[in-house]
Amino acid sequence: MPIPKATAVLATNVVVFTIRDERLVALLVRRPRDPYAGLWSLPGGLVGDEEGLEDCAVRTLRDQTGVQGLYLEQLYTFGSPDRDPRTRVVTVAHFALLPPARLKGELADECNTRRWAPVDALPALAFDHDRIVAMAHQRLAAKLEYSTIGFQLMGERFTLSELQQVHEIILGETLDKRNFRKRVRSLHCIEETGDWYRAGNHRPARLYRLKQPGAVEFIK
Template sequence: MKTFDQYQNPALAVDLVVLGYQLGQLQVLLLNRKEAPFANRWTLPGAFLQFTETFQQTCHRILDSKLGMRNLYLEQLYSFDQPDRDPRGRVIAVAYYALINPANYKTAAGTMANDVKWFPVHELPDPAFDHQNIIQTALKRLQAKILYQPTGFELLDQDFTIADIQELYECILGRELDRRNFRRKFLDARYILPTGAKRGNLKNRHPELYRFNKDLPLQKFHLNIELP
């Protein structure tokens, strides 16, 4: 039985679209690249796959060691194969995306090294390589995903108000939703359950806090919202 080590294989990189929700905006985490090519440009965090690693292991190596993040939602996004996507040679990128709540990390705006930064998805710099393309693919995936899987909750605190989650949905979907119909849907369908507590320290009426209903059968979650 022969092996394949002697053939010329493309290099294999794993790139991560880390998405967080902060200050009412969906944000992407980018790194400022030091080396050529694309020195001083912003890029997705990434690493080359080590020979014995799985993709997930590479992801966790990047997230844990470089960014101090763990226990997050992670899913394979797509594999990118344009032959000229890296000027150094043939590099295939397997992209994953992660959803995190920035409040759980020291990565809130301002508390990070200046080569790591959150960018609101509508104010992105022109990133290196084909990373713009990868980011847009992730955003489209997320738009589709939150309509049939309760993944949006990964971006919020465990306890949240209905206004919180509605703003998150509006931000991701890029359209406004009727407050009262949104509430009705999430409550009637029991996607969320009241905790009994309310959020205080507010100027106006104190809203109730809710939590995702962990007992919800996954195939029951479905929102019928048209994209703009």
């Protein structure tokens, strides 16, 4: 029987998803230090002394990438003894959703230390971060089907076509426009703003908003 020890190095990581160039992408940062110096990895870091796990996820994400104010939930805790070559590090993985409308300015920029990578074409990642991204994607796709989590990828105001496209990209399949709209309507969780989105030489689209912006509910 192994002899327990009391402590482990404890960290959090966050998979930030958004849609970019019609693909589901995750935010990666370049590791500045060994192990895996120079490799891409998920934002994250060590949990502070008096810090909650979700607080740590939010803080490290903000400090490393400037991103904040996102929907975020705990995903799974990864703790294989050998997942870090130095010493035992256990990470509490989270995922977060960034509405693509917020991909402006700094956030949209990619640089040598930060990039958006399509989840189906990731570069080599440090540690087991590829597994974390895969599980997060799987969880997100599953929750699209039985919760209203998809709206957390929408900006304050959005069109139904935008919403549908986001669903299609995450699920990796096309959806029928009329059936999709019927389903969304039946949720009763959005309302018309009365405004219209105009873009290009075509009919404008109604803009909607969430009735309860933060709320994610189970459906069916």
